[in-house]
Amino acid sequence: MIGLIDYGAGNLNSVQRAFETLGFKNKLIANGKQVDDSLDKLVVPGVGAFGYAAGELKRKGLWPAIKKWLKENRPFLGICLGLQLLFEGSEESPAEPGLGFFRGKCHKLASVKVPHTGWNEVEVSQRDYLFEGIKEREYFYFVHSYAVFAKSDNDRVLALTSYGGNFISAIKQGNIYSVQFHPEKSGPAGLKLLSNWSLKC
Amino acid sequence: MLVTRIIPCLDVDEGSVFKGIRFKNLIAAGDPVKLAQRYYEEGADELTFLDIGASWKSRKTLIGVVEKVSRVISIPLCAGGGVKSLSDIKELLRAGADKVSICTAALENPLLLREASLAFGSQSIVLSIDAGRVGQGWHAFMKGGRIDSGLEAADWARKGVELGAGEILLTSIDRDGTKEGYDLELLRTISDKVSVPVIASGGAGCLEDIYEAINTGKADAVLLASLLHFGELNIPEIKNYLKSKGVKVR
Numbered sequence: 001m002i003g004l005i006d007y008g009a010g011n012l013n014s015v016q017r018a019f020e021t022l023g024f025k026n027k028l029i030a031n032g033k034q035v036d037d038s039l040d041k042l043v044v045p046g047v048g049a050f051g052y053a054a055g056e057l058k059r060k061g062l063w064p065a066i067k068k069w070l071k072e073n074r075p076f077l078g079i080c081l082g083l084q085l086l087f088e089g090s091e092e093s094p095a096e097p098g099l100g101f102f103r104g105k106c107h108k109l110a111s112v113k114v115p116h117t118g119w120n121e122v123e124v125s126q127r128d129y130l131f132e133g134i135k136e137r138e139y140f141y142f143v144h145s146y147a148v149f150a151k152s153d154n155d156r157v158l159a160l161t162s163y164g165g166n167f168i169s170a171i172k173q174g175n176i177y178s179v180q181f182h183p184e185k186s187g188p189a190g191l192k193l194l195s196n197w198s199l200k201c
Numbered sequence: 202m203l204v205t206r207i208i209p210c211l212d213v214d215e216g217s218v219f220k221g222i223r224f225k226n227l228i229a230a231g232d233p234v235k236l237a238q239r240y241y242e243e244g245a246d247e248l249t250f251l252d253i254g255a256s257w258k259s260r261k262t263l264i265g266v267v268e269k270v271s272r273v274i275s276i277p278l279c280a281g282g283g284v285k286s287l288s289d290i291k292e293l294l295r296a297g298a299d300k301v302s303i304c305t306a307a308l309e310n311p312l313l314l315r316e317a318s319l320a321f322g323s324q325s326i327v328l329s330i331d332a333g334r335v336g337q338g339w340h341a342f343m344k345g346g347r348i349d350s351g352l353e354a355a356d357w358a359r360k361g362v363e364l365g366a367g368e369i370l371l372t373s374i375d376r377d378g379t380k381e382g383y384d385l386e387l388l389r390t391i392s393d394k395v396s397v398p399v400i401a402s403g404g405a406g407c408l409e410d411i412y413e414a415i416n417t418g419k420a421d422a423v424l425l426a427s428l429l430h431f432g433e434l435n436i437p438e439i440k441n442y443l444k445s446k447g448v449k450v451r
């Protein structure tokens with residue numbers, strides 16, 4: 001059973017529909033108590049503001065539950081804001097710290113047009129089950145204004161994308177995965193990635 | 202590198218009929234889901250649905266279509282036409298739209314853009330500008346292009362982005378449906394003025410027009426309706442052409 005963290009993010013339905021299309025059982029998780037042993041995977045989807053999301057996760061008691069889940073290295077997928085929340089913080093909401101699972105902070109994209117909206121190339125830098133059957137340079141759909149800029153020595157980075165600099169578009173440590181793009185909106189390649197994660201990660 | 206998006210636009214009216222389709226009978230009238238599916242398979246980067254009836258019935262149709270399409274298609278969906286309030290936006294997002302486009306209501310009440318972008322995020326709010334030539338420049342029009350708001354289109358675009366719009370859908374009233382090509386001057390003017398993506402709409406008649414909207418007009422995406430619905434062009438053909446001209450497409 002995949003638990004989808006519901007903190008009021010706009011695109012939760014899309015994520016849920018994608019898993020349904022693929023035939024993976026899932027349920028919405030609206031508070032910390034619901035993060036229990038009935039779940040074997042957890043997804044933090046998200047679009048919206050960093051500070052608001054962190055605040056909502058805390059208000060609903062989800063913050064400590066997610067922290068514990070990450071610490072126990074249980075299968076996890078962060079999407080978009082769900083990736084950013086795993087880092088130490090964001091320029092978007094300096095007063096609100098992130099989960100701090102990965103080191104580094106999110107910064108505003110430095111390109112002319114922000115938000116970065118549309119299909120961009122995800123360049124796989126490290127082979128992983130997540131990208132099995134997906135081209136090494138494949139297009140995925142992005143919508144975001146902040147990102148974690150890549151440091152070349154970061155061996156947890158799975159893929160990079162270029163938009164006003166190289167940023168991390170996929171990262172993993174142990175069973176904890178996160179992507180900056182929206183696989184649920186990225187056509188067949190996106191569905192393949194969600195399927196890979198559900199079956200193999 | 203970010204690619205230029207090709208976005209088919211499907212008009213929804215009462216009874217889920219898609220305008221334009223009936224003439225050529227490409228697809229059974231009343232089955233927009235099939236048409237959306239076909240565009241998806243052909244490589245559409247996004248889909249836009251517009252309620253052109255703007256009545257209670259046509260709104261229900263639009264919601265039903267978005268709901269069905271979002272269950273079978275995993276690319277971004279934008280919906281609009283007659284959107285007036287936060288609850289209209291919420292209803293469309295709940296039905297499965299990723300973005301909602303707002304035109305008249307934003308001109309009547311610009312704060313709606315701010316409230317909507319705060320509530321749902323800028324990425325989900327598209328400011329739709331129907332621009333018509335007035336003197337040396339362009340004005341933003343309301344009510345399906347019938348009423349001049351008196352605002353300069355470029356000023357309105359900049360204001361809309363300040364208020365929180367995450368994208369601009371720019372339609373040239375003068376070119377719409379004429380197949381004379383996009384209004385490149387208008388496109389370029391708006392594109393240069395705002396920091397969010399601009400979607401070109403109105404006037405595409407051939408492949409060169411689409412290329413010029415991107416090359417000269419600096420559009421980030423192009424919206425296409427009749428050219429695709431009538432089968433004059435298809436998405437792979439457009440993308441191959443753009444690729445041959447050095448435009449980055451998916």
